[in-house]
Amino acid sequence: MSDVSDAMKGAVAGTAAKGRDGAPFLVAALSPGRTEERYEDKHPRYTEAEAVTEANRCLYCVDAPCIKACPTEIDIPTFIHKISTGNVRGAARTILTANLLGQSCGQVCPVEVLCAGSCVYNTWDRDPIRIGRLQRYAVETALEKNPALFQKKAPTGKRIACIGAGPASLAVAGWLALEGHRAVIFERKPLPGGLNTLGVAPYKMKADESLGEIEWLLSLGDIELRHGVSVAAEARGPHEIAARSLLEEYDAVFLGLGLGDDSQLNIPGEEGEGVVGAVAFVERLKVDPALAVEGVRRAAVIGGGNTALDVAHELALLGVDVSLIYRRGRAAMTGYAHELDSARVDGARLVEDRAPVEVLREDGRVVGVRLARTEGGRPVAGGEEVLPVDLVAVSIGQSRATQVALAFEGVALDGRGRLLVDEATGRTGNPRVWSGGDCVNGGDLVVTAVADGKRAARSIHAALVDATSPAGA
């Protein structure tokens, strides 16, 4: 399946986009008629009255547990206090200083298991503060009024290459640009943002919102986005750039490669139309107007992680009859309980202890999936049944995209294909190469990718400044 429709590719691929006059150059590249536009925002931006009322409920705790639960350590009580005094700009400053992608984090973070999950109100058996919604309100409201929130430092002449335009790389580029360095981001896809643009469920955040945030981020300083360019061991054409030349041209390199393609089931009938990888499917749902879901009446989603839950929920909201097939029991699911609950509320059905063993086709068309009973997650003989469906979405994990990292001398992978980095700095075995995000943690969250980016940016900046300060200073 192609990443995005050809029409869209033509619009932006291969050009070196750069923000000018605040014109929405990335958002403008999206074509209308995308399936994502059909979704309602689950947590729309608070109005001022709603935000102030909620902010006044916050106790302004000291040494607050919510801060500790935030991977980027946003000073939550301080920003909420500022909302309560009408200092929305200051609130945005507090958020973005700690987390440059504070706007999307306000929308996509699973706050139930992060900040809000640790709010002292839980201990009191009361509704926790809606931290995510307050965060979204503060950042969006402040940036809408005046996006010039930060002042970049004087140019240092140092250059950093960021590979991949996902949250990890964007965070690195943003922070280093504020320090006066030049950052060039190489992204193989036509659109930047990684899974934050192409993967996040559309009822949380749509592609245009992620792209709008990226436009702001690119305006922070000297950042260039080169999309449609892959980093490879050897360059085989104009759309590739070799690892070696990056090390030659740049003072530092950050690898924010994310994860690779959807893994496959490897069962009979899997190849062909009607069986889709979950992540690839969501990407089309978000940005490809050519995706047609009208013909789909019944679907099976295979998996038990958050991506599986998202896809099931997204299909259910489109009116599709969805069965989520999981090879173990509910308690073993890696997806969040609150996401499962809300997917079920919206109509998705959970089928536990079953695994697909064959995709059934008639004239090539998918008509069903054969399910086997499982024990301990493995199929056992007896009791097979057929579930009639016309779409199968496979969500059993993503492969690694990290092989290219080995082209940077000294960089190593662990046994599961994840990049090995120093815990405190995000530095790889090559002293001029750093990494972070999904390609290091094996697949987690936007906010942890941003936290990794922050860690790396600090270390890169320190290394670059060290290199320029006079000896003995």
Place this chain on the structure above:
Amino acid sequence: MADLSIDFAGIKSPNPFWLASAPPANTGDQVMRAFDVGWGGAVWKTLGNPIVNVSSRFWANDYGSTRMMGLNNIELITDRPLDVNLREMREVKRRYPKHTLIASLMVDTKEEWREIIKKVEDVGVDGLELNFGCPHGMCERGMGSAVGAEPKVLQEIAGWAVDCARTPVIIKLTPNVGDIVEPGEAVERSGAHAISLINTVKSIMAVDLDRMVPLPRVGGASTNGGYCGPAVKPIALHMLGELTRHPKVSRLPISGIGGISTWRDAAEFIALGATSVQVCTAVMHYGYRIVEDMLEGLSDYLDSQGMRSIEELRGRAVQNYAHWGDLDLSYRVVADIDPVKCIGCQLCYVACMDGAHQCIHLPGRTEEQSRKAGHTHIPAQVPDIVALGKGAPAGVRVPFVDEEECIGCNLCALVCPVSGCISMKELPSGKPPETWNDRVQRGDDVVPGGLDATAAARAERGRA
């Protein structure tokens, strides 16, 4: 970015935010921690002959789920030895030469004033604040508010200080007076250089109904204390306004105190003529950290108004603090409910029914039902406006304001829990502007329907 630095009676301060003389400015360690997070100055906890403090000392007024809307204390001045305080003050000034350090003082005799002023000036303070405000304990010994409430005594003692001081003398006033202008004028006559106000308001916070003892309780008894915190801000703003619109007293810089908790509060004090502001209760509640929001909020506010400095904001609202007789009687506003924001709680309705002018109507009632509910004026039509807010359950109706009858009192807008839901919109009254004083001048200041005796007396005067 706007310049937040100020010049207060010759004292340069990096910003207008000072700790008030109170527990947050009790020790050198505290003051230095406060300076580290952004406070521009501190008025040290009042020095004098050390006293003994009681336990317990504070009580607060909660309102709904808001804790400490008002705070009261029966604490006296510092209970630490003078030389310890002086040593720490010297250290603070040595380490933070650019920050403002003011000594708050309270002693009795002329000799004592002379001696303590010399001592604090020798450690390098930037100014002196004479505590003529403490309304409990010390006033019974003839100090504190006992001085602030007696203009003659105030002028005399302030004069002693002015005579021997080398640094600016600030007089801290008590709000426990009938008319703040009297002590204000006494300060001006004394030659002192500045004023700070307010100190605390005399108060009894509550009564313990089991023990039959007022609160805070010290064993089996209590005493009146001083009230401060958000609840006293309006009192402080009024007294500030009285002095900043006074032709003579307004020449003195004023440090505004009383209930300041946010940048907005501070901006209001400055707009009403204060040069610096002092904070006690908000710091006692939330800690020094609140200054971050104060600095940022004030700076952003000035930027948003195109003002480059505190000085450009200072006093902007003073000229609009008028006497009642100069208000325009023709000006007219009426309540306007936004159906998108209304949540249908009907608090506006009951407030208007029982506390205002009975001009908010509930849709869907017959005329008879309306009369029974207590309406005396029934509009020709009460439109049935459905609440338009997202997520509003079907059937939620928005109350209707009868503009003909609305007197524009603001009450409904004040009780409405959804901020911005009820706004007061201006309506042309069709009449030219006219004040009560205009009417008095024209001899047209009688409203029909008054007392016979008054009418007779006026007629008599008219003949004379």
